[in-house]
Amino acid sequence: MGPAGLYWEFFKLSAVTFGGGLVLVAMARERLTSRGIISPEESMEMTNLASLVPGPVAINFAALAGHRLSGPAGAAAAVLGVLSPPFISVLILGPYFLSHLSNPMLQGFVKGVLCASSALVLKAVLQSARHNLGAPRAVPIAGLVGFLGMSLAGVPPLWGLVISIGGCLLWQMRAC
Incomplete structure (x- = not known):
């Protein structure tokens, strides 16, 4: 190319x-x-x-x-x-x-973008964790916990990622 x-x-x-x-x-x-x-x-x-x-x-x-x-x-x-x-x-x-910052449609668009962006960032972090940590079972579980925290409990995306990464690291440390 x-x-x-x-x-x-x-x-x-x-x-x-x-x-x-x-x-x-x-x-x-x-x-x-x-x-x-x-x-x-x-x-x-x-x-x-x-x-x-x-x-x-x-x-x-x-x-x-x-x-x-x-x-x-x-x-x-x-x-x-x-x-x-x-x-x-x-x-x-x-x-x-x-x-137009106060427009409800614009605010909805921004919230939708935040949700989609969070999912893509989570996917990238989980792929990186799987590759770098070598913890294939821990990655989906930690990712699911982080995603559920973000979507159901209203946890901010940054903390959802921290929860996911922390879960992977704890799983990796347990295996040592």
Whole structure:
């Protein structure tokens, strides 16, 4: 895949992604691995590395994937693809959102986006935990507890993730 293809691929992903870098990374990993562009192991290694280095995880992942597929030009194209949609949407939609913050339909949209984003982040965290912790039985159980806490008990998404990760770590420590 050349730089133009990488730009367009990451542009499309960034244009439909709400919820931050981990959501975009989860969608990009799914898209790139399902199309056979990179292997699941490569995508997990890129995710781990993108999370470790300073900077936004989505930009780091795009740079790593772009460089892996098309060198420095691919890295630049993928990063520009990630950055273009938010920049354009803020310029165009920002004034509308600011003037309609009290609109119930807009508030419902934002709540729906929060729910979907939380599920995608949870999926990314659970996949990473399964890969890095090697605890296949603990991951779905901890994920289910975190998800139920978020959806039924009204636990904020960050705490749902903390509960899920904590459950995986406790399971891993018990096995030692």
